[in-house]
């Protein structure tokens with residue numbers, strides 16, 4: 001900030017014509033007096049989502065095209081009593097973070113959005129709404145880190161956690177009761193790509209306990225493709241590390257809500273525990289969000305190509321863009337796209353391991369949502385924190401391979417995958433092409 005003008009000070013006032021009152025800074029520059037950048041919702045979205053992703057309204061004093069990074073831990077105050085300042089300390093609030101939060105609230109169709117240091121940080125903030133004795137109902141296919149935090153809360157926090165098949169709302173109906181404080185859902189689930197009926201489950205949960213909070217992890221699809229708040233959820237959260245940022249160059253978590261009292265409770269925890277997103281990472285995330293539309297569009301087109309390729313060669317593929325997905329209709333009743341994460345099975349852990357290690361273009365990495373394509377074995381990597389016995393009880397196939405499709409040329413991706421499948425001995429080669437080994441064939445091949 002220059003010229004000694006502060007957000008919230010009298011110099012911020014705008015005249016009737018909507019133009020800021022002019023003032024001169026200490027260097028004599030004739031500046032509009034409001035340096036605080038913001039993206040006011042102005043009653044909601046004005047444009048289509050793809051436009052809103054790149055469109056921001058900012059009252060930056062220099063009309064900076066890119067929102068400035070307010071890399072400052074503390075803010076000078078006009079009096080010893082605080083002087084009604086909007087910002088005093090970056091843990092409590094920072095203009096770059098505020099701008100990002102308002103931008104996210106707009107694109108997530110939410111009253112308020114909050115940003116924290118990681119997706120797990122977001123879930124940590126949300127689960128601090130719980131009290132000992134509260135019950136949580138959640139899925140039997142969940143990201144490994146989510147499972148780990150819930151397990152910690154059940155062993156150390158007196159929270160009772162029920163893992164059920166959330167693809168069947170009737171199973172959930174049998175478990176929810178007046179002690180159910182939270183229902184925690186992923187859809188599509190990570191890594192089995194199961195679909196969960198958010199509207200049905202939200203109404204069952206709220207009927208059992210009107211105070212129950214339905215929280216949905218929307219990381220797999222991003223706000224571009226699904227809005228859980230519009231489907232009956234009370235809280236939506238995402239790992240901003242994934243599609244929202246898109247380049248694997250930051251960690252972030254996003255929480256969005258429509259209930260202002262709930263928003264205040266969540267903000268209290270963020271300020272009290274100090275997990276708000278840093279100014280620099282807020283700026284990086286803002287930059288990433290601008291390209292979410294083009295990235296996701298290309299990524300899901302590529303993902304459909306890869307899913308069709310694998311299915312046509314006889315592999316069991318899990319992807320909601322394929323008509324063979326058992327919950328295809330349910331998915332498309334809630335979402336505007338299939339996303340770009342898919343998984344497939346080979347029938348043999350050793351074969352799967354060889355495929356993953358034979359790929360060159362597909363990087364062996366955890367995470368997803370980045371512009372480059374990744375391949376992984378969830379049971380050994382992202383979900384290794386779920387013990388083998390629990391993985392078996394929840395029917396998580398040890399041989400499952402997860403593909404997170406990027407924006408590369410799809411022919412290159414298919415060529416690399418084909419070569420890896422052949423090199424790993426995962427397919428029978430015939431004069432017509434190649435076909436996945438049957439599960440029994442591959443068991444023989446590995447014996």
Ligand SMILES: Cc1ncc(COP(=O)(O)O)c(C=O)c1O
Pocket residue numbers: 118119120121143145146186190217219220238239240241242251252253367
């Ligand atoms: C579905 C899902 N939710 C949440 C997270 C946590 O996000 P972060 O890694 O940003 O903490 C991850 C992955 O890490 C994830 O896959």
Ligand SMILES: N[C@@H](CCSC[C@H](N)C(=O)O)C(=O)O
Pocket residue numbers: 143145190365366367368381382383385
């Ligand atoms: N070692 C990490 C693994 C992170 S997995 C990241 C991502 N959610 C994915 O599904 O790939 C951990 O233990 O959390």
